[in-house]
Amino acid sequence: MLSKVVTVICCLTYVAAEDPPSHLKPFGWGDSTPMEEVQGFLPVKQFFEEYVKPNKPVVMRGANKVWPGFLNWQTDEYFASVAPEEPFIVSMDIKRGTPETPTDFVDFKEFLQKYNTSARRMVEHTPPFLWKDVLVPGSLGCDVITQGEILMGHKMWYGSSYSTSVVHKDAADNINCLVYGIKNYTILSPEYDPHVFLDRPDGLYSTMEVDKVDAHKYPGLDKVKFQHTELHGGDCVFIPYKWIHQVRSYDRNIAVNIWWNHWRNNELDLSNCPTETEEKVINSAKFHGWGDFESRDEGVFEHTHDLLSMAHVIKPVTYPRWVALFTSTTFDADAPQLDMLKQVDPDIKKALREAFLAVDTDKNRRITPEEMDKLSEEDTKTVVKHIKYVLMQSRIRSQKYEQEDKELEKSKVKPGVKAAGSTENKAAAENEERDEL
Numbered sequence: 001m002l003s004k005v006v007t008v009i010c011c012l013t014y015v016a017a018e019d020p021p022s023h024l025k026p027f028g029w030g031d032s033t034p035m036e037e038v039q040g041f042l043p044v045k046q047f048f049e050e051y052v053k054p055n056k057p058v059v060m061r062g063a064n065k066v067w068p069g070f071l072n073w074q075t076d077e078y079f080a081s082v083a084p085e086e087p088f089i090v091s092m093d094i095k096r097g098t099p100e101t102p103t104d105f106v107d108f109k110e111f112l113q114k115y116n117t118s119a120r121r122m123v124e125h126t127p128p129f130l131w132k133d134v135l136v137p138g139s140l141g142c143d144v145i146t147q148g149e150i151l152m153g154h155k156m157w158y159g160s161s162y163s164t165s166v167v168h169k170d171a172a173d174n175i176n177c178l179v180y181g182i183k184n185y186t187i188l189s190p191e192y193d194p195h196v197f198l199d200r201p202d203g204l205y206s207t208m209e210v211d212k213v214d215a216h217k218y219p220g221l222d223k224v225k226f227q228h229t230e231l232h233g234g235d236c237v238f239i240p241y242k243w244i245h246q247v248r249s250y251d252r253n254i255a256v257n258i259w260w261n262h263w264r265n266n267e268l269d270l271s272n273c274p275t276e277t278e279e280k281v282i283n284s285a286k287f288h289g290w291g292d293f294e295s296r297d298e299g300v301f302e303h304t305h306d307l308l309s310m311a312h313v314i315k316p317v318t319y320p321r322w323v324a325l326f327t328s329t330t331f332d333a334d335a336p337q338l339d340m341l342k343q344v345d346p347d348i349k350k351a352l353r354e355a356f357l358a359v360d361t362d363k364n365r366r367i368t369p370e371e372m373d374k375l376s377e378e379d380t381k382t383v384v385k386h387i388k389y390v391l392m393q394s395r396i397r398s399q400k401y402e403q404e405d406k407e408l409e410k411s412k413v414k415p416g417v418k419a420a421g422s423t424e425n426k427a428a429a430e431n432e433e434r435d436e437l
Contacts, residue, residue: 022222023215027246028186032226035059041138044273052265055240064177065234069133073179073254076112082129083108089406092120095163105409121159131283134256137175138277144268146285152259153287165247168205171303172259177236181253187227188244195220196244201310210246261292263299294391297384304387309369316366322356326390351386358382
């Protein structure tokens, strides 16, 4: 009898220790379906009614083959021939890193010489000398869109060999057009958010190793249904607002994407849009940056709720962790809290404190998504008002620092160490922060 008991215990131990089938497999391994496809760009009204408003992804095969860039960008020699004589500084990020990896800045001509052997790729607003090669996607080709306030920005992605993105989601609608190369997209509906652990809620992404996912750390991925597609030069894909996605790029790879404000989709009157697709050069359209998104009450509230929901899964959200969500490049739940707070601008801390106190309705110095759900109209307005200010200031500072870095690179002067700013009543502020802890 004893031997039988021992045998059962051994077997149970073995089963418990067995790895899930998805362990150390690439992100996207498991239950999946192909993404829906159409040929070319759809007319504007059809695109919005069938895909944008229902928040439904779609692949548009051969859509950007009408772009001048589809022919011109086949070789690097073309880029060298149109690049300006004076330095044009572009941003480079790591091909297989995370947004925490510091950005490099180099002259575009230098990038062309080194990207094939570099571990970095170019991620930059489409350079002005290439605007003539890029057209507004035909499915967005209507004056209420191109001349309205909905378009946010466009970016060029240019690299070589194998590169991967992090698992992430965007706070905007997105069309990505591949001009040259191959890209594999893995996407997930927002309904699976509870099963995907985005452990960097401040940046809406995960630090998981996408080529070898630890299924013990991310067990929820066995419960989702992925969608997949492979893009080739000339193909475009629509990734709706808040859909989680991850991208793998192969060989020489060039793409341009356009973001637009999800919260303005239902305001568009598309009745006078052309019934056939029309493409115009990208600089004929008006782009407004992310400032308009920051001005939309519903967008700001939902964005804040998403951040809090993701952070709450990791650890209770105290005031310091709340500040980290909006000001830190890494949401480290175990970082020294007072040290982190000292580095944040006093006005931003004040705004975040007011928002935190409005959400903390039970006054236990912890806030939850449930508390946000039950806020009064007055408290909701208070939260949105202060978070708007924080988002605006963060964007302005980010743009300022990026421009400074580019100017320094342009002049070949290496950045120095910035002196820490002083604030009045510093000791009193630190005492107040200790009280908040």
